[in-house]
Amino acid sequence: MAGDASKALSNDVLWGGGRSPFSISYGKMMMWFFLVSDALTFSGLLVAYGFVRHSTTESWPIGEEVFRALPGLTGSYPLIYVALMTAILIFSSVTMVLAVEAGHRMDKKGVIKWLFLTVIGGAFFVGSQAWEWSHFIHGGGGYITTNQGVKYWVHNDTHDTHDPSNAAGFHLVPALEGHYLIGEEGAHHLDHEASMKLWNDRANYVDGANMVHNEYGPPQYANFFFFITGFHGFHVFSGVIINLIVLIMVIKGVFHRRGHYEMVEKAGLYWHFVDLVWVFVFTFFYLL
Amino acid sequence: MERDDIIEYSLDAHHSEEEGAKIRRNIWMVTLFLAVVTTIEVTLGAYWKDWFDASAWNMIKWTYVVLTLVKATYIVMSFMHLGDERKNIRMIILAPYAFFILYLLYIGLVESNYVHQMWEHFL
Numbered sequence: 124m125a126g127d128a129s130k131a132l133s134n135d136v137l138w139g140g141g142r143s144p145f146s147i148s149y150g151k152m153m154m155w156f157f158l159v160s161d162a163l164t165f166s167g168l169l170v171a172y173g174f175v176r177h178s179t180t181e182s183w184p185i186g187e188e189v190f191r192a193l194p195g196l197t198g199s200y201p202l203i204y205v206a207l208m209t210a211i212l213i214f215s216s217v218t219m220v221l222a223v224e225a226g227h228r229m230d231k232k233g234v235i236k237w238l239f240l241t242v243i244g245g246a247f248f249v250g251s252q253a254w255e256w257s258h259f260i261h262g263g264g265g266y267i268t269t270n271q272g273v274k275y276w277v278h279n280d281t282h283d284t285h286d287p288s289n290a291a292g293f294h295l296v297p298a299l300e301g302h303y304l305i306g307e308e309g310a311h312h313l314d315h316e317a318s319m320k321l322w323n324d325r326a327n328y329v330d331g332a333n334m335v336h337n338e339y340g341p342p343q344y345a346n347f348f349f350f351i352t353g354f355h356g357f358h359v360f361s362g363v364i365i366n367l368i369v370l371i372m373v374i375k376g377v378f379h380r381r382g383h384y385e386m387v388e389k390a391g392l393y394w395h396f397v398d399l400v401w402v403f404v405f406t407f408f409y410l411l
Numbered sequence: 412m413e414r415d416d417i418i419e420y421s422l423d424a425h426h427s428e429e430e431g432a433k434i435r436r437n438i439w440m441v442t443l444f445l446a447v448v449t450t451i452e453v454t455l456g457a458y459w460k461d462w463f464d465a466s467a468w469n470m471i472k473w474t475y476v477v478l479t480l481v482k483a484t485y486i487v488m489s490f491m492h493l494g495d496e497r498k499n500i501r502m503i504i505l506a507p508y509a510f511f512i513l514y515l516l517y518i519g520l521v522e523s524n525y526v527h528q529m530w531e532h533f534l
Contacts, residue, residue: 152500166512174523217439220438410456
């Protein structure tokens, strides 16, 4: 930006006292310090995820096999939904940086326009995440294990997980080790009679996901999914609230009277940070 | 009472209409770049098995990590304006974080390797 941050100042002036050696305001510096500590929290979560995944000898679910549904559509769209969520968040980050830019020109109308779009984008992201959680929790039909520990996917036409054996089209599909395979091409589908026999002799039935077990893989997989995306989603939610409050203050002209729109910039830092965290969650949870 | 010994740094951040147009063009270029990188990542994630054999996974994994770091650099330096701040503040934010995260990664990898070996031997 223009001003002190890019001005050449001698060390005597910078560190001589009476001014900030960083040439930024107290509020902005504290926001940065907060973001560094928050970044370490998220790093801790992601490293813990990596730790568990790397140390386990069980097979771990694959992102593009677990997350491949779109609302209102059947079929397989690996990672498309998560990519859309990423696009929404990056787009709302762009509108935020444009709001900050408008603030530097004291363009109140511009700030209102871009900040409003940012709030909308954030709300869309939180909504998308709610759908994804719901889909993850309900699952795609679940699996049973026999007393010998053999695993079979449960299929039926209506995705009824309460009483799957009475739903139309009920049958079982032998699971392949290490794969989340519902609807996989070339899978061996058992007939109804054989499926009912296995179903009645099942050792247990797991469908969807909760904190104890899930149909996708080891219990830690769902736990980390809930904790990491949940913690991030809560950041997005609080970011939307902060942006909304700042937007109301902008509309009321608080910052225009103050002579600068730095509050938009500080809220923007937080908002970009949320986007930044999502970039890492996207890579390390969904892609790898 | 008005104090006159406080420097209002926030007022330094103003810029003119022409400077604004330049900054906005830069913002859209970064946006385009981030969108392209994300598209590459998702396409690779969905179709890499059709294009490469299973041994390529290691290479793709590292491609993801590098692309993510590139994206993160652009977000921090451009969107969060850290590239425009003084070197002092840039270093005081990035250096401690880099130090801690390298340590965290090191300890995470070493320990999880060990635990993995233990599971394999005793289970």
